[in-house]
Each structure stands twice: as C-alpha cells, then as structure tokens.
Amino acid sequence: MGGNGVGRRERRLDPAAGPVERFAAELRALRDSVGRPTYRTMADKVPFSVTALSQAAAGRQLPTLAVTLAYVDVCGGDAAEWERRWRAASAEAAALAGADEEARPPYRGLTRYEPGDAALFFGRDRLVDRLDGLTRERRFTAVFGPSGSGKSSLLRAGLIPRLRTPRTGADAPAAPAAVRILTPGAAPATTHADRLDPVPDTDADTWLIVDQFEELYTLCADPAERNAFVDRLLTATDPGSRLRVVVAVRADFLGRCAEHPGLTAALQDATLLAGPMSREELREAVVRPAAASSLVVERALTTRLLDEVEDAPGGLPLMSHALLETWRHRTGRTLTVTGYEAAGGLRGAVVRTAEEVYGELTVPQADLARRILLRLVAPGDGTPDTRRPAEHAELDLGDPDGTRAVLDRLVAARLLTFDDGTVELAHEALITAWPRLRGWIDAERDRLRVHRALSEAARTWLTLGRETAALYAGSRLAAAREAFARDRDGEPVPGELTPVESEFLTASLHRRRRAVWLRRGLSAVLALLVLVASGTAVVALRARATAQAERDDAVFGRVTAEADRLRETNAALSARLDVAALGMRTTPELRTALTTDAGRVLSARLPGHDDIGSAVAFAPDGRTLASGGHDGAVRLWDTAGSGRQLGEPLRIAGEPVGAVAYGPDGTVLVAAGHGGGIRLWDTRDRARPRPLGRPLVSHAGKSVTSVAFAPDGRILATVGDDGTLRLWDLSDPARPTPIGAPAHADARSVRDVAFAPDGRTLATAGHTGTVRLWRADGADGPVPLGGATHAHDAAVWSVAFSPDGDTLATAGYDDTVRLWEVPDTDGTGSDGTGSGGSAAGGGLRPLGEPLTAHTAAVWSVEFSPDGHTLASAAQDDTVILWNVANPAYPHRIGEPLTGHTEGLWDLAYGPDGRTLATTGADHSVRLWHLPDSVLTDFTNPLTAVAYDPTGRLFAAASTDDALVRLWDVGRPGPPRPLPRPLTGHEAPVLTAAFAPDGRTVASGAEDGTLRLWDVSDPAGPRPAAVVPDAHAGGVLTVAFAPDGRTLATGGVDERVRLWDVRDPDDVRPVGAPLTGHTDWVGAVAFAPDGHTLATGSQDKTARLWDVRDRDRPRPVGAPLTAHGDWVNAVAFAPKGHVLATGGRDRTVRLWDVTDPGRARPLGAELTGHRGGVTSVSFAPDGRTLASGGEDHAVRLWDVSDPAHADAFGDPLTGHLDTVTSVAFAPGGDTLASAGNDLTARIWTLDTDRALSRVCDRTGGDLTPTSWAELLPGLPYRPTC
Incomplete structure (x- = not known):
C-alpha cells in the first residue's frame, strides 16, 4: 500500500563509473540490438541460468568469461571480439583494485594491530619468539608492560598468527583446537562463561588470549565475579588441562594481580615484560610496513622518529598515529619530514587530529562529544586513568542522531573504535596526549566516579526488575543528586544520563520524597490519633494497596527484564517469559514482543542425555525421533504428541553413541558407537524396539562416526576413525554382510557419509579437509569417482546432498559451510576426464563463496525435504537457516536459532520440513518449529506484498525471475502456495496490487512494462493486458481506484499516469500524464x-x-x-x-x-x-x-x-x-x-493467537524448577 521500497530499485548503469558498468552497458546494448530477448529465452539456449545471464549485465561485478561468451553467442556477437573486450575490462578492473590496495594505509594509528594486520607488524620478532617459547612451556602466561608498549598488538598480530601457522618437524607443536580473544569487561565470569572451557573431544589445546586484563580491576566492581573469572582461567595450570591462557596486563596493575594467591603463584615464572623497542626494532616498525606497501620513508624522517620515540615512554601509539597522518600527507610514494611536520609530529599529530574533528562539530555536537568521551574513561584510583568500553545504550543521551553523527566523526578519525558492539577510545594514549580531554577529566574527576557508581547501580536495579530495595538512598543518593539533578529534589539534568540511569535516579529521588512525606505524616497521625481513629483503617488499606502495587511492579519488571536478557541467546525461553509477563499485565511492548515471538523459530527442550548429545534422526513418518549420546544411550522420543521418551534407552554394549539413522521405511533403526560397534533394531513397535541379530564390530574397533541408509534401504554405509568407508548388505537386516572390501577414504578419519538420492552415489567427509564421491552400487564395494576435493581448510565434519542430488553441502572445522555442484556421476566425471574436470579435484565445483556466518566449527548440515533451505549447526551454539533455492547465491533466513548453551553436534529435519531436531554438548535435545508465517520461496529480493479485498489471496512480487507469486490464505492453517505464479514480465517486478473486486492483479516492471492478470480462478490465472512502455525506465508503483475503473502508476520518468482498466484485456491511458x-x-x-x-x-x-x-x-x-x-x-x-x-x-x-x-x-x-x-x-x-x-x-x-x-x-x-x-x-x-x-513475513497481531503459537511451540508452561532458576524468590505462576 503506497510504496514498494524505492531504495531497492536497480540503478541505471553509468558507463563512466568504471570498466564493470561500462562492460555491462555494452552487453545490454548488444542484447537490445537483437530485439531484447528475455533472459529465460536466452537461458534455454545456453548452459547457464536466468540469474547468471541477468547478473552478467547488472553492472555489479564482471561476469566470468564463460558466461560472457554464452551471452554473446545467444545475441549473435563476435566471440573473439568480446573475449578481447572482456580481457581488457578484467585487466582494467584488476588495476583499479590494485590501486585501491595500494591506497590502504600501512600503519594502524592509535588502534591496535589485529591478526589480519600481521603482514604490517614489524619490530617485535624477538619478543614474539620469546613469548611463543614461554607459552609452550607454561600453560598460563602473562605479558606485562606500560600503557603504549604494544601488548595488545603483540598478542593479536604477533602471537596469534604464529599459533595459527602450521609447524613442521618432529618437535613441532600441535595446531590449536581454537584461539579465542576476549577482554574481561564489567562481568567477566558471566559474560564469557561459555568461552572459558576448552573445545571438547580433541587432544589439541584451546588458547585463551585475555587482552586488557586490567579491566578486571577498573571495570569489574564485584570481587566474587573477579575471583570466579580468575579461578576459571587458572584451571589451565592443571597438567591435564586442554586450556592455555595468555593475559596482557598493564604494568601498574601488578600489585592488584598479587591480591589473588593462585594468580601470584601462576605468574612466578611465567611472565614476560614488553619493554621499549630497541633502535633497530623501531627502525623496522617504521620502514618495513611502508616497504610492504611499496612506499619509501625518507631517511631523515626515520632518524627523527627514532630520536623522538626513544625518549618517549609509551610512545609507540603516538608514533603509529604520526606515521598514519604522515602517510596522508605523503608526496607520491614517499613519506617525508615535511609531511610529518604538516601532520603535527610525534606529540602534535594526535592533538591536531582530535582538535580538527572537535573544531568541525557544531556547538551541541561538541558538548555531546565531551559527554561521550568522558563516559569512555575510567578515572584511576591510585593508578593512571584508563579507557573504558561502553555499549551503545550507555551513549544514549537523548539525541540519537547527534550521537550517531559524533561517533561517526570520531571513529572516522580513528580516535574511537567499534568492537563487539562496544565503543572505546582507540588507545589510552589519547587520554594523556590530548590536552582538552585531559582537562575535561581533571575538571570532572569526582563527578566521573559518582557516575560510574550510579551507572553500575542502575544496571543492577534493572537486572533485579527495578526492585525498590536496589534504589539509592543516603549519602550515595545525595552525591548523585548533587552531581546530576537540577536541584535538591528535581529531575535529572537532560542529556547527562542515559534513560535507564535517569529513570533510576528519578525513582530514587521519588522514594526519598515519599519517605519524607511518610515521616511527616506519621507525626501528624500520632498527634491526631484519637480524633481520626476511624481514618487509620483507610490509610492502612491504601498503604497495603500501594505496597502490593509496588510488589506487582517489581515482579513484572523482573520477568520482563529476564525476557529481554534472554532474547538473543534463548528465544524460546524469552518468549515463554513474555507469556508469563502478559499474564500479569498487557502492554503494547508485550503485544509486539509476542507478535515477533510468534514469527520466530522457537524450540521445545527435551530432557536429552546424561552426557553430550551426539546424533539425532527422525523416523520417516515424523512421529518418532531417535537421539544418541555419549552416555551410551539411544533414546526414542514421541514427537507427534507429548515429547515424552518412549520405552527404555537402547544401548550398544555400553559404548558412547556416535551416529543414529532410520531406514527409509521406518522399521529399522541403526546406531553406531565409539568402540566400532554397530547395532540394528526393529522399530515397528516404537515403544519396544527389538534387536536385530548380534552387534557388528567393525572399523578396527575405532569410533564409527556416521551411518547412512541407501534410499531403497538395502545398503548401509558406515565410516569411522580408521579412515575407511564400508558398505553392508541389509537384504536381511538381522544378518548384515559386508559388500566388497573397505575403501580408504581419508588418511586420518572419515567424519560423515551421505547417499545421493539416486542411491548409487556416496559422499564422504574427511578429517584432512577433503570430500570424496563414490560409486556404491557394485558388488565389489565402494569405488571412487575421481580424486578428492579439497573442500575446507580444516576437517570436514558433515556432508549432505540436496533432494534433487544436484548440490552437495559441506561443513567444516574452519567455521564455514560450502555448496558444491555435483557432477554427472557416470564414472567419468562431467567432462569425461575421470577426474571430474574441476580444479578442486573430485568433480565437485564450488557454488558461490563459503558461508561464513558461524563463528566456530560447523558440525552438521542438512537440506530441507523440498531442497529450498539448508540448516547448519555449529559449536557457536547456534543453528543458521539458509535460502538455497538458488545454491549459487545462498542467503541467510532470519536470525541464528539460539537456545543451546554449548556447542551443537547434530541436526535433522523432520519429513514435514517444518521441524528440526538438534542436540549437543549441553546434553539436551531440542525440537524447533519453523513458522509457516515466513515465506522463503524466492531467489531474489521482494518488492511488494498485497492482499485481495476478501483476505483470501496473498500476492508477493519479486525480482525473482520477474514474477508475482500467489498464496491461498483464506483457509485455516499455513499459507498454501498456488501452483501457477504470474509469469511473463521480462524484467524485475517492482510493484503489484489487487483490484477492488479481487479478480485482477496489476504489476509493473523495471523495463517499463505494465501488466494485468485475471486471477478470478486463482489456481489458473491468465495474462490479460500488456502495456509495453507504460513508463520510460520502469514502473515503480501501481494503485487501483476504489471503483476499480482506474489504475494509477508512477515511474522513473517522473510522471504519474492514469489508465482505464474497466476491460482488463484492453487497457487504455486516460488523459495526459500528471507532471x-x-x-x-x-x-x-x-x-x-x-x-x-x-x-x-x-x-x-x-x-x-x-x-x-x-x-x-x-x-x-x-x-x-x-x-x-x-x-x-x-x-x-x-x-x-x-x-x-x-x-x-x-x-x-x-x-x-x-x-x-x-x-x-x-x-x-x-x-x-x-x-x-x-x-x-x-x-x-x-x-x-x-x-x-x-x-x-x-x-x-x-x-x-x-x-x-x-x-x-x-x-x-x-x-x-x-x-x-x-x-x-x-x-x-x-x-x-x-x-x-x-522473505515475506505474515505477522499475527491477534495477541491470543500469538500466545497460543508460542505456547504450542515451546512446550507449554515453564516448570516450577525453571521458574525458580530464572526468577528466584518470585512465586510461581503458570505461563500458558
């Protein structure tokens, strides 16, 4: 209604913008010269998709040569001429990219060097060597040094790249299982709880790099929290630990570290001092980054810098910033003394940069900048002042646009940095190097201390659900009132506090006023007690009512605060708390929260296992879920009803279970264990499965990591830690027999196996990062199809075929998911070479770029039954859904699914495609219900949605193959896609609307075409009128008049037009265009x-x-x-x-x-x-x-x-x-x-219906136990 997202339209090409747009414009001109055939028509003649051909002329990136030549061939162009043009455009684009690369500064300024900056990090090789050696000898190591000595850069750009570089030789240390970087913050043990344990099930060490360890004393006010964090770190000192810890500490906090006896002991012989750099090291830090970028540093400048920095304690960040600014003032490819002086020199560069930014701000912005910068400083208590990271909410001082503008300016000047959702000073050197900031701090030091305490108290009050007892009183209130209130009992000064801080102080002042009134009132009541005895009852009743209201407010506040806290980490639990809060009172915020909840992927938690949950599999009818765990149990769950466990757990001779799978008819279940055991059960009575035959012992007694049935159920494939793939004949499931000899599939271990839908092809995932394809229908066992594909930079943990068999998904320990085009598996490869014809080997061709949304190893991937969606589960505790309708251009669907508290091991789709099961290291099994209100049947962005006047039909237009899709939404249940979309446009559809009678749809496209469609029979819509040139450049918007006789359109040509649509088959313009x-x-x-x-x-x-x-x-x-x-x-x-x-x-x-x-x-x-x-x-x-x-x-x-x-x-x-x-x-x-x-989303605004959906999908009421854990001290209330 009234808009289609104007900002989404594809822009006009500008040939002057560069070689890519120029080449795209030339391709379009070629297509225009032969009558502008549709991309679908073109795609029918060449082996490339509509999307590939349309993107070739989109001007966003240069198409491949193969796509270009196919495009040219269809349009009758000269192949040799167009190859020459393509190579010229490619060379020009590469040259421009190279120029951009050269324009990147070789110095980081005040900001630290990160692991990705290792190529520019020089001068600390000897210190890195010493640190590397010390960390190999000691499991807990500390780097001490004064502010500005480069500790953070040493760890991030020096040590971490060293750890991640593969070592060779007999004495080479093993590669880390993981390297994690963190800074403590205000609540380190709580915030980082899930990152302090080593990666499970590996002999490799997990390295924990704790930067700015002094935050433990400057930001963490709770001694118990501080000690808990240190105690967790010190578990690394246990000889059997798989954790190694390296901390960086400012030298003036050495005494604070000695307060913890365990920390003192650990640091006795495990410390390294980051002292000043030698003159030669400084020379390297100046000259070599420039040389790496093909730049030259004037010799006189090098000498001057070395002389100045040698005498400047903590001068490294000042030097780096001065060099950055000198680079901005460079002459050609040379950094000169003249440029250095223009930048301000060693001590003046920071001042000049800061004052230039500050001077360009408006007066209100300058005042806002002062307040923001002061919030980013922690005043020292016997130690120098330090920087203090702040979340964005802490910088909300009543002017969000102004705050954003100020932050953008300060970040652009590299005075501030954004990191993990927080803002902080780029370096503590800014505190001492910028006199203006130094003066602000000195002038407001006492007020800053009061504010830090107030901010922490407000945060605690909010966490406790705005408990009255947590409000300020006495001397603390007096100090806060004096610092931040207008007068003795007035409101907080505007713009000085965040909304939460202001609300906290206001509530504290109001409580104090009430207390004063009560004391005064009590005196009066005592004096007049005899005269007004009857009135005391009224007073008591009112007081009781007030107290009850305050208690209700506190309970409601605690429940909503807990729901908000869990919203990003456990959506289901957060939604259940929203339901609980709604039972207390109805607010607009809760109603919209429930609407959002009802549209999210929510989960119900099953009790799970007594140890790591390692595998899940649905029965083909979807009524039963099998799960396996390291507790040695295979458990069956009723997923058609209560979610209860069915019968007693099944076991494989006491082995931890590594894999489970159902046969295609659901009557056979197989499970495999860590001791090589494989067991089959007859599951026709799902509550009392019956063992089939004796357990098999295979794979040399090593772990069986994965099992898979062929689609016809006659063959079982197993893989394991012995590196082999084995096939079993299940003609008689009670007597499985090997088929041929085992095949060696990986030099170390095979992590997963999957059958293609054709039943003849297998894929295996290898620990060495490879994937192999196999022929599996012969009597001699598995036969390799070509060579191995190097799929990931670390172990491949999971493989899955799409339902059509054309695509393979892989998941890796390198934190990525990849999609591959599967070749014709006729034994020769798609090009008949026997190797699959791919540079990657094995015949698999990569589709698109690796999917990098996960932040830890990805252990499982699976396609939905319709093949449109891929789910991936990872050790970062999340599941991510991907739209893979076009596997060359996958897109994420919604936010990551959260709820598990430790890494995920396995996932499985239910046969309905709307249910997912997951399990992992938190021992739980979760059932996820994918909402039917999220429509994902698209491969390109959507531009419009519309309902017909009866509410029976729903339409969505997209650039997806230039069509409009229809759904039946008039029946109970999920939207039902209608079989025939509205196709016929030859360019992206930008707008669509229903006529008032619901019998006609109008749509407009990017090529200026207007179309009308007869949808009186929604299952068989037919094209009506076509207006080829309704608007030059594109039809952007359409709307019917209420009487249905007139249609209005707007377009790129800056005009509005009216059309007579009384006869949808004969549309005519009405009057002159509106200009x-x-x-x-x-x-x-x-x-x-x-x-x-x-x-x-x-x-x-x-x-x-x-x-x-x-x-x-x-x-x-x-x-x-x-x-x-x-x-x-x-x-x-x-x-x-x-x-x-x-x-x-x-x-x-x-x-x-x-x-x-x-x-x-x-x-x-x-x-x-x-x-x-x-x-x-x-x-x-x-x-x-x-x-x-x-x-x-x-x-x-x-x-x-x-x-x-x-x-x-x-x-x-x-x-x-x-x-x-x-x-x-x-x-x-x-x-x-x-x-x-x-995606298109359908939101339910009916609160009762939203509540019902949340309850149905999350398992109903919170249990009293869960309530007590989340909300201790509050009386239990049923939620659903």
Missing part, C-alpha cells in the same frame, strides 16, 4: 472516495491531485514538503481524512487532508526507524499504521488520535535486510511484509 514531480515517482494511493490521488517522489515531496474528472486530473494545493529526503510511501486512512507519508529521512508524517487543497501536518513527525521508511499501510479500522524501513524493522503506530500519534510497542523484528513493503489483511489482525532478505 510536476522532478524525480522518480515511487508511490501512489487513491483516497477511499476516489476523488483524490496522492503521490510520493524522490524529489522529496508528496503531491495531491483531483481525479474526479479522470480525463482532466489537476494538482490540488501546494506540494507537501516536510520530508528532508525521498518520499517513498503514501497511504490514506480508511475514512480518507488523514494521509500518511514515509520518507528516506527516517520519518513518518501524518497530514490532515479533509480539504486536499489545504493539507496541513498533524502532530509531530513519527521517529524511530533507523533507516529510510519504504512503505506505510493503515489497518482497516484506521487506528493503527504500519511502516517498513531500511533498518530491517516493521513498526506499528497508534494513530487513533492522529494529532497525537505515537509508537505502539517495539519494532517487529525478523527481516535481515530492508523491509520493502507492508500491507494489512482486510481483517486487520494480520500484517504482511516483504524484504530484500528474500
């Missing part, structure tokens, strides 16, 4: 009475038009000019008196259009979106407005009083990219949204 806009028109909407048309344009205006006489439409009133950027969306309220507009300036505005000729703004602009607003839609009752934005959010607004409209609750979240369109269903209890993340 007046001076840029693209991306939004049109008719008023409910059909008399007025609203339009929105990139010229930053909205306009109103009188269209009562559609042959002679005319503008009404002046343009609406309140937006500061593109007007992307327009929509009329149902009664027609209010117009909503949305703009790229991040605002929504309401207008009184009762008299369209005198339209006027209503109330203040609606703010909250953090990116441009792309679409707006009114609910049918007119009381709610929805908006979608570039910030990936959908927002709801209460517009029941348009002059005082306000946000309703919190944003609806789930999209991962721009929300391009929003539309209410006719009933008003459902809202649809479309996104550039390739």
Whole structure:
C-alpha cells in the first residue's frame, strides 16, 4: 500500500563509473540490438541460468568469461571480439583494485594491530619468539608492560598468527583446537562463561588470549565475579588441562594481580615484560610496513622518529598515529619530514587530529562529544586513568542522531573504535596526549566516579526488575543528586544520563520524597490519633494497596527484564517469559514482543542425555525421533504428541553413541558407537524396539562416526576413525554382510557419509579437509569417482546432498559451510576426464563463496525435504537457516536459532520440513518449529506484498525471475502456495496490487512494462493486458481506484499516469500524464472516495491531485514538503481524512487532508526507524499504521488520535535486510511484509493467537524448577 521500497530499485548503469558498468552497458546494448530477448529465452539456449545471464549485465561485478561468451553467442556477437573486450575490462578492473590496495594505509594509528594486520607488524620478532617459547612451556602466561608498549598488538598480530601457522618437524607443536580473544569487561565470569572451557573431544589445546586484563580491576566492581573469572582461567595450570591462557596486563596493575594467591603463584615464572623497542626494532616498525606497501620513508624522517620515540615512554601509539597522518600527507610514494611536520609530529599529530574533528562539530555536537568521551574513561584510583568500553545504550543521551553523527566523526578519525558492539577510545594514549580531554577529566574527576557508581547501580536495579530495595538512598543518593539533578529534589539534568540511569535516579529521588512525606505524616497521625481513629483503617488499606502495587511492579519488571536478557541467546525461553509477563499485565511492548515471538523459530527442550548429545534422526513418518549420546544411550522420543521418551534407552554394549539413522521405511533403526560397534533394531513397535541379530564390530574397533541408509534401504554405509568407508548388505537386516572390501577414504578419519538420492552415489567427509564421491552400487564395494576435493581448510565434519542430488553441502572445522555442484556421476566425471574436470579435484565445483556466518566449527548440515533451505549447526551454539533455492547465491533466513548453551553436534529435519531436531554438548535435545508465517520461496529480493479485498489471496512480487507469486490464505492453517505464479514480465517486478473486486492483479516492471492478470480462478490465472512502455525506465508503483475503473502508476520518468482498466484485456491511458514531480515517482494511493490521488517522489515531496474528472486530473494545493529526503510511501486512512507519508529521512508524517487543497501536518513527525521508511499501510479500522524501513524493522503506530500519534510497542523484528513493503489483511489482525532478505513475513497481531503459537511451540508452561532458576524468590505462576 503506497510504496514498494524505492531504495531497492536497480540503478541505471553509468558507463563512466568504471570498466564493470561500462562492460555491462555494452552487453545490454548488444542484447537490445537483437530485439531484447528475455533472459529465460536466452537461458534455454545456453548452459547457464536466468540469474547468471541477468547478473552478467547488472553492472555489479564482471561476469566470468564463460558466461560472457554464452551471452554473446545467444545475441549473435563476435566471440573473439568480446573475449578481447572482456580481457581488457578484467585487466582494467584488476588495476583499479590494485590501486585501491595500494591506497590502504600501512600503519594502524592509535588502534591496535589485529591478526589480519600481521603482514604490517614489524619490530617485535624477538619478543614474539620469546613469548611463543614461554607459552609452550607454561600453560598460563602473562605479558606485562606500560600503557603504549604494544601488548595488545603483540598478542593479536604477533602471537596469534604464529599459533595459527602450521609447524613442521618432529618437535613441532600441535595446531590449536581454537584461539579465542576476549577482554574481561564489567562481568567477566558471566559474560564469557561459555568461552572459558576448552573445545571438547580433541587432544589439541584451546588458547585463551585475555587482552586488557586490567579491566578486571577498573571495570569489574564485584570481587566474587573477579575471583570466579580468575579461578576459571587458572584451571589451565592443571597438567591435564586442554586450556592455555595468555593475559596482557598493564604494568601498574601488578600489585592488584598479587591480591589473588593462585594468580601470584601462576605468574612466578611465567611472565614476560614488553619493554621499549630497541633502535633497530623501531627502525623496522617504521620502514618495513611502508616497504610492504611499496612506499619509501625518507631517511631523515626515520632518524627523527627514532630520536623522538626513544625518549618517549609509551610512545609507540603516538608514533603509529604520526606515521598514519604522515602517510596522508605523503608526496607520491614517499613519506617525508615535511609531511610529518604538516601532520603535527610525534606529540602534535594526535592533538591536531582530535582538535580538527572537535573544531568541525557544531556547538551541541561538541558538548555531546565531551559527554561521550568522558563516559569512555575510567578515572584511576591510585593508578593512571584508563579507557573504558561502553555499549551503545550507555551513549544514549537523548539525541540519537547527534550521537550517531559524533561517533561517526570520531571513529572516522580513528580516535574511537567499534568492537563487539562496544565503543572505546582507540588507545589510552589519547587520554594523556590530548590536552582538552585531559582537562575535561581533571575538571570532572569526582563527578566521573559518582557516575560510574550510579551507572553500575542502575544496571543492577534493572537486572533485579527495578526492585525498590536496589534504589539509592543516603549519602550515595545525595552525591548523585548533587552531581546530576537540577536541584535538591528535581529531575535529572537532560542529556547527562542515559534513560535507564535517569529513570533510576528519578525513582530514587521519588522514594526519598515519599519517605519524607511518610515521616511527616506519621507525626501528624500520632498527634491526631484519637480524633481520626476511624481514618487509620483507610490509610492502612491504601498503604497495603500501594505496597502490593509496588510488589506487582517489581515482579513484572523482573520477568520482563529476564525476557529481554534472554532474547538473543534463548528465544524460546524469552518468549515463554513474555507469556508469563502478559499474564500479569498487557502492554503494547508485550503485544509486539509476542507478535515477533510468534514469527520466530522457537524450540521445545527435551530432557536429552546424561552426557553430550551426539546424533539425532527422525523416523520417516515424523512421529518418532531417535537421539544418541555419549552416555551410551539411544533414546526414542514421541514427537507427534507429548515429547515424552518412549520405552527404555537402547544401548550398544555400553559404548558412547556416535551416529543414529532410520531406514527409509521406518522399521529399522541403526546406531553406531565409539568402540566400532554397530547395532540394528526393529522399530515397528516404537515403544519396544527389538534387536536385530548380534552387534557388528567393525572399523578396527575405532569410533564409527556416521551411518547412512541407501534410499531403497538395502545398503548401509558406515565410516569411522580408521579412515575407511564400508558398505553392508541389509537384504536381511538381522544378518548384515559386508559388500566388497573397505575403501580408504581419508588418511586420518572419515567424519560423515551421505547417499545421493539416486542411491548409487556416496559422499564422504574427511578429517584432512577433503570430500570424496563414490560409486556404491557394485558388488565389489565402494569405488571412487575421481580424486578428492579439497573442500575446507580444516576437517570436514558433515556432508549432505540436496533432494534433487544436484548440490552437495559441506561443513567444516574452519567455521564455514560450502555448496558444491555435483557432477554427472557416470564414472567419468562431467567432462569425461575421470577426474571430474574441476580444479578442486573430485568433480565437485564450488557454488558461490563459503558461508561464513558461524563463528566456530560447523558440525552438521542438512537440506530441507523440498531442497529450498539448508540448516547448519555449529559449536557457536547456534543453528543458521539458509535460502538455497538458488545454491549459487545462498542467503541467510532470519536470525541464528539460539537456545543451546554449548556447542551443537547434530541436526535433522523432520519429513514435514517444518521441524528440526538438534542436540549437543549441553546434553539436551531440542525440537524447533519453523513458522509457516515466513515465506522463503524466492531467489531474489521482494518488492511488494498485497492482499485481495476478501483476505483470501496473498500476492508477493519479486525480482525473482520477474514474477508475482500467489498464496491461498483464506483457509485455516499455513499459507498454501498456488501452483501457477504470474509469469511473463521480462524484467524485475517492482510493484503489484489487487483490484477492488479481487479478480485482477496489476504489476509493473523495471523495463517499463505494465501488466494485468485475471486471477478470478486463482489456481489458473491468465495474462490479460500488456502495456509495453507504460513508463520510460520502469514502473515503480501501481494503485487501483476504489471503483476499480482506474489504475494509477508512477515511474522513473517522473510522471504519474492514469489508465482505464474497466476491460482488463484492453487497457487504455486516460488523459495526459500528471507532471510536476522532478524525480522518480515511487508511490501512489487513491483516497477511499476516489476523488483524490496522492503521490510520493524522490524529489522529496508528496503531491495531491483531483481525479474526479479522470480525463482532466489537476494538482490540488501546494506540494507537501516536510520530508528532508525521498518520499517513498503514501497511504490514506480508511475514512480518507488523514494521509500518511514515509520518507528516506527516517520519518513518518501524518497530514490532515479533509480539504486536499489545504493539507496541513498533524502532530509531530513519527521517529524511530533507523533507516529510510519504504512503505506505510493503515489497518482497516484506521487506528493503527504500519511502516517498513531500511533498518530491517516493521513498526506499528497508534494513530487513533492522529494529532497525537505515537509508537505502539517495539519494532517487529525478523527481516535481515530492508523491509520493502507492508500491507494489512482486510481483517486487520494480520500484517504482511516483504524484504530484500528474500522473505515475506505474515505477522499475527491477534495477541491470543500469538500466545497460543508460542505456547504450542515451546512446550507449554515453564516448570516450577525453571521458574525458580530464572526468577528466584518470585512465586510461581503458570505461563500458558
């Protein structure tokens, strides 16, 4: 409604922009010269997809030579000529990329060197060698040094790359299992709890690098928290530990380290001092980074720098910043003394940079910068001042736009850094090197200390659910009041505190006032007790009511705070707490939270195992789940009902279980163990499985890591730690017999095996990073198909074939997932060479780039039954879903699935494709329910969503093969896709809308074509009219008049056009085009009475038009000019008196259009979106407005009083990219949204229905035990 996400449209090509766009423009011109054949027509003639051919001319990247020559061949071009052009464009693009590479600075400035900067990190080789040797001898090592001595860079750019570099030789140390970097922060034991244990099931060490260890004393105020963190680190000193710890500590905190006896003992002979660099080391640090970037440092500059830095304790960051600024002032390829002096020299460069940024700020921004910078400093207590990382919320001082602008400027100047969601000073040297900052700190030192205590107290109060007992009183309140309140009992000074801090101080002051009033009132009551005895009962009742209200507030606050805390780490538990809070009171925030919850992937936790859960598999009917664990048990779970365990656990001679699988008919279950045991059961009675035959002992008694049935169930494949692949004949499951000899599949261990759907092909995953394909239908056992494919840079843990067999997914210990095109497995490879014809070997061809969203080893991947989705499970405790409808361009679906508290080991899809099972190191098994309200059947971004007037049909338009898809949403249950999408456009579809009678759909495309479709039979829609050149450059928006006789369109040509659509098969233009806009028109909407048309344009205006006489439409009133950027969306309220507009300036505005000729703004602009607003839609009752934005959010607004409209609750979240369109269903209890993340979402706004969905998908009520763990001290309340 009123917008299609103007910001999403493909931009025009600019041949002057560079070789890629120029080459794309030339390809388009070639296609135009032969009549512009459709990409589908072209794809039918060459072995490349529609997407590959359309992307070749998109101008985003240079196509491959093969795709180029195919494109040219279809269009009749000269292959030799176009190969010459391609090579010239490729060379020019490479040269430009090289120039960009050369333009990267070789120095880091005040910021530390990271592992990726190792190639520029010089001068510390000897110190790195000593540290490397010491860390190999000691399991706990500390690096001490003064501020500015380069400790952080030493660890990150020196030690860590050394650890990650493979060593050779007999005495070479083993590669780490993992290298983790962290800084303590305010609550180190809590924050980093899941990172302090070594990687399980490996003999390799996990290295824990703790940078800025002094934060343990400057930021962590809780001694118990501090000691708990140190105690966890000290477990590394145990000789049997698989953890190694290296900490970097500022030298002036040595005494604080000695306060912990265990730490003192550990550091006795395990410390390294990072002292000043020698003159020769300094020379390397100056000259060699420049040489690595083909730059020269003037000899006189080198000498001068060495002289100055030698006499400057802690001068390394100052030198690095001075060199960075000198590089900016370089002459050609030379860093000169003149440039150094222009930058300000060693001590002046930081000052000059900081003062230049500060001087360019406005007065309000400068004051905001002062307050932000002071929040990033921890005043010393007997030690020098230190920097202090702060979360973004701590910098919310009432002006989000101003804060963002100031932070952007300071970060661009490298004075601040963003790191893991926090902001901090780039280096502590800034505190001493910048006199202005130093002066601010000295002037406000006492106030800073008061603020640090206040901030911590407010955070604790919030965590405790705003408990009254946690508020300030006495001397602490007096100090905070004096520092931050207007007067003795006044409100906090605006802009000095965050909302939470301000709320905490206000509540503390209010409680103090109440206490004073109560004391005064008590005296009066005692004096008049005899006279007003009867009134005391009233007073008591009121006091009791007040106390109860305060207790209710505290309970509600604790529940909602806990829900918010868990929202990113355990979505299901957070949602259950939202339900609990809703039982206490209903708020807009809870209603929108439940709407978001109902659209998320939620899980129910099964009791699981007594040790690591290692494997899961669904029975083919989906009613039973088998899970295996290191407790030696195979457990069967009823997934069709209660989720209870069925019968007694099954066992394999006491071995830890490593793999489970069901046969294709569901009557046979196989499990394999760590001692080489393999056991089969008859599961026709799922509560009492019956063993089949005797256990098999195989794989030389080593772990069997994976098992897989052939699709017909006649063959079982097993792999193990002996490096072999074995096949078994299951013609008689009670007597499995080997088929041929074992095949050696990996030099170390085979981690997984999977059958292709054809039943003849197998894939195996190797510990050495390789994947192999095998022929598995012969009597001689497995036969390799070509060579091995080097698939990952570390062990491959999982392989899975897509249901059509064309794609293979692999998961690796290198934290990545990869997709591969599977060759024709006829034994010769796809090119008949016998090697598969791939540079990778093995015939597998990589599809796209590795998927890198996980942050730890990925242990399992599986395709959904329809092949459109891939799920990956990793040691980072998350599952990620991927849209792989086009496997060459996979996209993430939604946020990672959270709930497990330790790494995941295995996952499995249920046969319905809507259920996932996972298990892992936290011993649990989880069932995930994938919401049917998220539609993922797209391979390209969506541009529009719409409901028909009956609410029976739903349409979504996308650039996906230039089509519009339809769903039946009129029946109970999930949306049902209709079999025939609306195809016929030859360019991306940018907009779509239903006619008022629901029998016609209009759509507009990027090539300027307007189409109408007859959907009176939704299952058999047919094309109606086609208007080839409705708008030059593209049709951006369409809208039907309420009577259905007229259609309005807006386009790239800056015009609005009206069309007579009474006969959908014969569409004719009406009147002259509406002109007046001076840029693209991306939004049109008719008023409910059909008399007025609203339009929105990139010229930053909205306009109103009188269209009562559609042959002679005319503008009404002046343009609406309140937006500061593109007007992307327009929509009329149902009664027609209010117009909503949305703009790229991040605002929504309401207008009184009762008299369209005198339209006027209503109330203040609606703010909250953090990116441009792309679409707006009114609910049918007119009381709610929805908006979608570039910030990936959908927002709801209460517009029941348009002059005082306000946000309703919190944003609806789930999209991962721009929300391009929003539309209410006719009933008003459902809202649809479309996104550039390739999904459409259907949100339920009915709170009862949302609550029911959450309860159904999370296992119902919280148990009393879970309640007590989460909310100790609060009385239990049923949640569902």
